[in-house]
Amino acid sequence: MTRKQRRLVLIAAAGAVLFFAAGLVLFAMRDTIVFFYGPTEITEKGVAPGTRMRLGGLVEAGSVQRGPGQRVSFAVTDSTSSVRVTYDGLLPDLFREGQGVVTEGVFEGAGRFKADSVLAKHDETYMPREVADALKKQGHWQPDGSAAPASPAAKP
CATH class of the missing domain: 1.20.5 (Single alpha-helices involved in coiled-coils or other helix-helix interfaces)
Structure with missing residues (x-):
């Protein structure tokens, strides 16, 4: 050789x-690999029930419902589609309607998501990169870091 x-x-x-x-x-x-999706991507890609993933977007106004114990139900939206999320546990202090949120858990199908953890933004200028990118793609992102109003009627 x-x-x-x-x-x-x-x-x-x-x-x-x-x-x-x-x-x-x-x-x-x-x-351990968990993929990030927005509500519209879940609808378009046809994510299979039982898929572990992260779901991000804005907490839809008027969608938060508190149940017995620490059960909370709310909708995550990107102003095009929304997914109903259920979560058992304490929510972050900064969790509220109209704010950016990232949830991690299992997609149950039929627009339902069971979250294991919920992450909310920590101040008025920060939003998780994945959520900001999804909102930019949808055209609902303002240069100051806030989400655009849901409709023109919402402006004063």
């Missing part, structure tokens, strides 16, 4: 080992 052939075999073996290691890492992480 010549020197050039040995070098080529060594490079090929190192590439195979790296490819195998990357495959093992991705296989091990398959249960």
